[in-house]
Amino acid sequence: QVQLVESGGGSVQAGGSLKLSCAASGYAFSIYCMGWFRQAPGKEREGLASISSLGRTTYYSDSVKGRFTISRDNAKNTAYLQMNSLKSDDTAMYYCARSRFEICDARVGGSDFTYWGRGTQVTVSS
Numbered sequence: 001q002v003q004l005v006e007s008g009g010g011s012v013q014a015g016g017s018l019k020l021s022c023a024a025s026g027y028a029f030s031i032y033c034m035g036w037f038r039q040a041p042g043k044e045r046e047g048l049a050s051i052s053s054l055g056r057t058t059y060y061s062d063s064v065k066g067r068f069t070i071s072r073d074n075a076k077n078t079a080y081l082q083m084n085s086l087k088s089d090d091t092a093m094y095y096c097a098r099s100r101f102e103i104c105d106a107r108v109g110g111s112d113f114t115y116w117g118r119g120t121q122v123t124v125s126s
Contacts, residue, residue, distance in 0.1 A: 018083045022080070047108040047110070087124060100112050
């Protein structure tokens with residue numbers, strides 16, 4: 001049974017940093033693309049970043065490029081999202097997700113992601 005559990009969310013002031021983690025279990029973590037998404041109240045879900053199975057390729061949305069970094073540790077079955085220079089607009093529920101494929105679609109937030117965690121809340125105060 002595929003399980004994804006996010007952690008690391010919290011409240012931070014604008015300009016601060018947080019690092020989210022996504023612990024995966026129930027499948028061979030190292031052979032699938034992983035992604036991070038977020039959804040703010042009243043807004044559509046937004047794809048933020050994705051990383052290929054071996055971590056060699058990453059993609060970012062324009063809204064987080066240069067501020068967020070996605071990574072993974074296949075030995076620990078964990079994906080990460082380092083978030084720097086946080087803004088109030090970054091306030092949302094953050095989700096990790098697993099793709100159906102090894103290679104990520106360059107369109108971050110595409111429809112390839114079929115398994116989702118329950119999310120972790122990030123609140124940025126100005």
